[in-house]
Amino acid sequence: MSAIMRVDDLQWRAKSIVSGFHNGLHRSPKHGFSVEFSEYRPFSVGDDPRTIDWKLYARCDRYYVKKFEDETNRRCYLVVDQSRSMQYGKLSYNKLEYARTVAATLAFYLCLQRDAVGLVTFDREIADALPARFRPGQLKRILSMLSREGSGESTNLADPITHLSEFVRQRSLIVVVSDFLVPVEPVFPIFSRLAARGHEIVLIQTLDPSETSWSIEKPAMVKDMENGTEIFVDPKTAIASYQKRFEAHQTSWNKLAGDHGMSWVPLRTDESIEIALYELLRRQQQVANSPQRRPASTINR
Numbered sequence: 298m299s300a301i302m303r304v305d306d307l308q309w310r311a312k313s314i315v316s317g318f319h320n321g322l323h324r325s326p327k328h329g330f331s332v333e334f335s336e337y338r339p340f341s342v343g344d345d346p347r348t349i350d351w352k353l354y355a356r357c358d359r360y361y362v363k364k365f366e367d368e369t370n371r372r373c374y375l376v377v378d379q380s381r382s383m384q385y386g387k388l389s390y391n392k393l394e395y396a397r398t399v400a401a402t403l404a405f406y407l408c409l410q411r412d413a414v415g416l417v418t419f420d421r422e423i424a425d426a427l428p429a430r431f432r433p434g435q436l437k438r439i440l441s442m443l444s445r446e447g448s449g450e451s452t453n454l455a456d457p458i459t460h461l462s463e464f465v466r467q468r469s470l471i472v473v474v475s476d477f478l479v480p481v482e483p484v485f486p487i488f489s490r491l492a493a494r495g496h497e498i499v500l501i502q503t504l505d506p507s508e509t510s511w512s513i514e515k516p517a518m519v520k521d522m523e524n525g526t527e528i529f530v531d532p533k534t535a536i537a538s539y540q541k542r543f544e545a546h547q548t549s550w551n552k553l554a555g556d557h558g559m560s561w562v563p564l565r566t567d568e569s570i571e572i573a574l575y576e577l578l579r580r581q582q583q584v585a586n587s588p589q590r591r592p593a594s595t596i597n598r
Contacts, residue, residue: 303389310402311440340362372412373472376458377396380420381420382478387507396475397443399503400443403472403573420453423457427439427442454475454484458488462490472499473500474501481553485553498557499562500560500562512532512536513532516529547563
């Protein structure tokens with residue numbers, strides 16, 4: 298990861314990660330205009346004459362139209378945490394830079410899939426919001442928004458996700474990229490409502506390796522990145538307490554996701570971003586194979 302993260306160009310990072318990935322289109326149960334031909338059927342009153350295959354008509358003197366796979370398969374929102382805690386990192390890059398690369402990679406991949414992609418960034422409140430679209434220049438807009446400097450306020454996951462639920466009306470895939478270092482209880486009912494409305498939700502947690510296995514050699518003053526509070530830490534008692542509370546926190550988020558059919562993907566910032574892509578593909582496959590799956594609406598552009 299360190300070699301990729303040394304490159305400043307966000308699009309290059311995303312492209313280099315996706316280039317090694319299988320980028321075949323997932324199948325859609327609907328038919329519309331696309332580059333992939335599906336089958337022929339007889340022309341009926343009300344069909345668009347532009348879909349008639351005139352070469353086939355010349356051979357058999359009958360009108361047939363081509364059916365194509367729908368070029369837009371789903372609507373996706375990438376939701377990226379830009380709060381102050383995301384600026385932490387002991388590697389050559391921090392959690393925020395890693396999270397932006399995760400979002401850029403998923404956006405690049407989804408655009409190749411001909412999906413409608415939108416972006417929401419937040420800290421205490423929503424900073425930027427780009428509606429999900431499939432159109433020329435959408436990826437460029439997403440990458441430009443991801444490259445903007447955040448205000449670095451403290452984390453407030455509940456309010457931004459609540460606002461997100463208000464303007465994302467159509468059934469969508471919602472991917473939240475955050476360190477999720479906030480209590481589960483305030484956001485539990487919000488994610489529950491989103492899942493109940495039929496949204497597919499993927500929670501991607503980005504943590505610095507030092508946060509998953511905290512160590513400190515001698516007593517020190519530790520500063521909270523969110524509110525600036527400093528506390529004295531004694532390693533003899535702090536490490537065991539930290540690990541216990543951290544594991545309990547992770548278990549709570551994992552249980553929330555599992556109880557509501559959401560995907561929980563914890564990632565260290567030294568791990569390959571392809572893990573997030575694999576999880577996205579797995580989620581897509583689950584939805585495609587589900588007997589309860591409802592056909593997605595065609596996107597108007």
